[in-house]
Amino acid sequence: MTAEASPSALTRALLAPGSVALIGASDDPRKNTGRPLRFLRRHGYAGRVFPVNARRDTVLGERAWPTVAAIGERVDHALVMVPAAAVADAVADCARAGVPLVTVYTDGFAEAGEAGAAEQARITQIAREGGVRLLGPNSIGVISTRSRLALTVNAALEGELGEAGDVAFVSQSGSMLGAVLSRGHGRGLRFSHLVSVGNEADLGVAEIVECLVGDPDTRTILLFLEAVRDGPRLARAARAAFEAGKTVVAFKLGRSAVGERLAQSHTGALAGSDAVADALLRDAGIPRVEMIETLLEIAPLLRGLRPPARRPLRVALVSTTGGGAAMVADGLGARGVEVATPDHAFVRAMADHGVTIRPAPVIDLTLAATAGAYRTVLEGLIAAPFCDAVVAVVGTSAQFQPELAVEPIRSALGSTTPGSDAAHRVRKPVAVFLAPDAQASLDLLARAGIAAFRTPEACADALAAYSRWQVPAARDLRVPPALRDTGPVAAGRRVLDESTALGLADAIGLPTVERRLLSSPPWRHDLSYPVVAKLAVPGLSHKTEVGAVTLDIGSEAELGRAVERMTERLADESPGAVAGGVLVQRQLKALAEVLLGYRMDPAMGPVVVLGAGGRLAERLGDLSMRMAPVTAGTAREMIGEVRALSALTGYRGMERGDLDALVDAIVRVSLLATGHDDVVEFEVNPLMVMADGVVAVDALGVTTNAGRAGGRMRD
């Protein structure tokens, strides 16, 4: 490994370089590669700019150099735009010239297939050996409003750079830089920096976040993610941001299978990885929004706030338009956020102030409301203990009387001075939704630092993200080093047989079913009937599907016949497989069957999964995931998130299950996840939940020799 630049030096080179080189700058201003020079000049970058072009002495009228080494002056940051085949030489040129940071715009690397991935590995190696940090390849560049640095090929820079602000944007999609810049400007959002990370061959999202944590100009960090490539590091960076009083918010593609596939095509991420990434983001204290609009509108809402103390969040709504407020309320309900109905104390307090309200989920003042009444109710809600957040909805007045519409909100939030971040003084989040198209009111709110939303969905989405937001977990996640390099399909991957897997359950103190492993006939044992019999077949993970399990066996004779039948069928269906004996278990009746396990995600670390048991579990998608290890409190949250487990809480007169025992089991499995580097997957399915206790009936484990090389058994 090469020595890494210290964060502050890297941050300077990335966001405020004293000089930049443009390698492959074109003399044709209409070409993409002609843009960065034009953009740097146009937006007033104050540092030195060195066009590098081996075939020309001048570029767009400025002197050009044949190589970076030929410049003979310090270059802090080079942008490489030459064809893919020439990138390696350009990086080597930078290494020779002592350039600390190179951004590669050129595409055709890992995103383009195997040959590209190999070439990407080669240029990364050259950079590493030469002491050069690499942004990209396939990065559209870096924009910094403070240093007027428009070091990018993105055509959005034909427009304005915008006023300098404190919101940074980091994106895995290069083309989104322009979309976000233009949409953000329309919302009064002021950026500090925008960074496209491209293929993340070297510098990744996590390290860019680290840079921004150290950047005094940035207070909010917005992420556009396709996939999380280094979860543990991103979690550490987010924790550092949190401790520095900065907020990180993420939009991530991949809620749907096709979205996940699109992300995978770039990153080789696993199927199902979106759910794992979701668990990671929550664990890391990074609120995740569902809409790009929300990402652009949420910053003022979260500024200066910490995660909510109470869940589910109770949101009060005040409005002059019933329909507008109902859309927000419906959106909140659909996202699991509670809409708070004013309590009697509040209704009385408002009556004392001369405002009559009904105890309904939305305080609809109707279009007859005065500005005074609106302000009174809003101030009351900000102080009232029955709600944890407030949505103020404004109707037509926002369109024709912006000052009049915005004034009660600005006053209630404690500031009448534009630009003074009114919302910041209030510890309860206040979101505004304007029902009509009302740009002037949006502008006034933006200038006052008040969170205003253009759609009811983004408004509800923002509050739902706030509602789920939690303090970053204090411990570090880790991925066994060997697994990081080889991934989950490592050559050493080995499926444990059920006896061994159940033995692991025993080892962590999980109650397991009474069982006997019989190696040969006669199939005699001391368990009472009825029993279940299973063929012990190493490497076979779906025993039921090949008929290697028989239930309801009532006698030794029946057991013998069952073994015979199963053995024959196994020989038919899996010719290579050989049974290593018969596992006989007592047959149990449970209140519910649960799936409980973990897997070691090579990009994210160990993730615990809880769901309804049985073979339909996956199809039903009724699962809850968290990064391991989990606390008892988190384990209870997980139980609450699995709909099918409602039965265990006494729903509709059903017998209550032993939830304390289930919580204990979740915690123990999560500890196994962090304690065993070589067990990369472990799953109990079913775990039987009884009125008194839980029992593991079947288990599956996967080890990897690759893991064993790097990790060790720690129990």
Added chain:
Amino acid sequence: MTAEASPSALTRALLAPGSVALIGASDDPRKNTGRPLRFLRRHGYAGRVFPVNARRDTVLGERAWPTVAAIGERVDHALVMVPAAAVADAVADCARAGVPLVTVYTDGFAEAGEAGAAEQARITQIAREGGVRLLGPNSIGVISTRSRLALTVNAALEGELGEAGDVAFVSQSGSMLGAVLSRGHGRGLRFSHLVSVGNEADLGVAEIVECLVGDPDTRTILLFLEAVRDGPRLARAARAAFEAGKTVVAFKLGRSAVGERLAQSHTGALAGSDAVADALLRDAGIPRVEMIETLLEIAPLLRGLRPPARRPLRVALVSTTGGGAAMVADGLGARGVEVATPDHAFVRAMADHGVTIRPAPVIDLTLAATAGAYRTVLEGLIAAPFCDAVVAVVGTSAQFQPELAVEPIRSALGSTTPGSDAAHRVRKPVAVFLAPDAQASLDLLARAGIAAFRTPEACADALAAYSRWQVPAARDLRVPPALRDTGPVAAGRRVLDESTALGLADAIGLPTVERRLLSSPPWRHDLSYPVVAKLAVPGLSHKTEVGAVTLDIGSEAELGRAVERMTERLADESPGAVAGGVLVQRQLKALAEVLLGYRMDPAMGPVVVLGAGGRLAERLGDLSMRMAPVTAGTAREMIGEVRALSALTGYRGMERGDLDALVDAIVRVSLLATGHDDVVEFEVNPLMVMADGVVAVDALGVTTNAGRAGGRMRD
């Protein structure tokens, strides 16, 4: 019943009255009640306007009359703005003067509680007896761009009325009129008429749709719904619209429980009614959108189209921005719409045209794409058989080179003439999403009649709505007349005992479990053990929860003990209840337990429900609903929508259930729904699905005497 105005006369009075009276018009231009006169003058209404004010000779400088009767000239439409207590007199005044239509702006009626509801019934009765049709009360009025009619109190009319167009908007929320008008203008949407229906005491959404079907100026009808009050009539109106080549699209509140509660507060709708309304809208051929933005952006997409022939819809995407397209693709996937990967034939055809594309779910031409290549791909997609719809995503060029960005799309859609409805010529829907903030491009697209979306979510939502769109069902829905008036909590409501309910199942040819009803000990029968025993208790619908069911009974002695135990517990838990005997059934083992039933919704008609069986069914929400009766094809669709029933299709090696028998059962139950007016609820839970056949094991029926009064047994 009074004679109703013929549709065309009513339509004229509603949308193009020759004269209007403003009852309660204020002389103060700042007051709400001062607005309509100002607005009518300001926007150039050409008809006569008669202010009516008992206390003044002039209003805002115009002559005023003390009553409508005193005017002495024909008044086509009166707007009533007097206080609630004076509304009845105003309506009576209109009746005397022969005014055919009165819109009541005044609120404080059914939406305000019982006293208001009584007063609303009184004014409705006065109107009916006087031959006056009533819009409202609590209606914010009517706007018509053709007749420059701004007959409304909505402050949005301080702005422009806008150019006349062919899109009508009908809203149950008055305040949304202004929001939709202003947002629509921002999107280049041109309205024909906007109508606020208020409390729908007389004229409801359905009848307004009927008017608009007969209105030659209207081609698209947008609905903002809180609740559907008359489903059968709305379905008929939607079918008439469909047959006239017009499209009806709905946004409806109530996806969440809180949204449903907000709607209920106005309408007294039932809990769970959103799911029923959803079934009704689908049945009626009304696409439902999830976002208000979609409602405002979808009209050009559906113009001239009919429902898709193939489901799920396969959507192809072409883009110059990978991130922007991925957001749309992710949104489509999350909504169950298929993203279509180009097939080899298409890739080859493009290669022949000199455009290299990869067979990936998004055709990403990257920012290096030429306009020619973009157009070639788009034209290819419009013609290609591998996809049923197309999304064209545009990146930064949309922001800075609108003509250049829009041109390939306009050309591909077959028109370069602004205003010529380019999209209309293509039979495959084409939606455009612009990644940046690009108003000029949006304007160009709107003028060309091409559907352009501002958010990836609205774009995906629109295509999902199109995907679910179906041809309106050909038969009429009906609600038993008596039930319509009394609602489901009619005095005559009676829960049938299980034997009677299972008898109903027998009557419609549904296989039922072998059973014996024993009235007294000894509990002897001819069924083979094991059996299930249940107390037959009339009126008890949740037997399991009070311990009135015992499974796994192996002998007559066990049966006796079980009956004793159940009888004791019943006496403890439900002191009033008396067992009417013991129902003994053969105990069956099934591949899956299903809930199958229907209920008669007093606002919507008979709705069939299919879901996973058992007590968790409701909590899991894993249900499918359709209006009854259903065809075998629809029954199959329903099975496909219940996730838990995947098991029956042989998922992961599970044994296949007899889906043909299940389809037959669904059809039979749906026929019972339409054939029995007095059975207002019927549910089999569980219906056991076996490898061969289905068996009803438990059933529940609810009759109403009220229903019997109006309906009759028809089998």
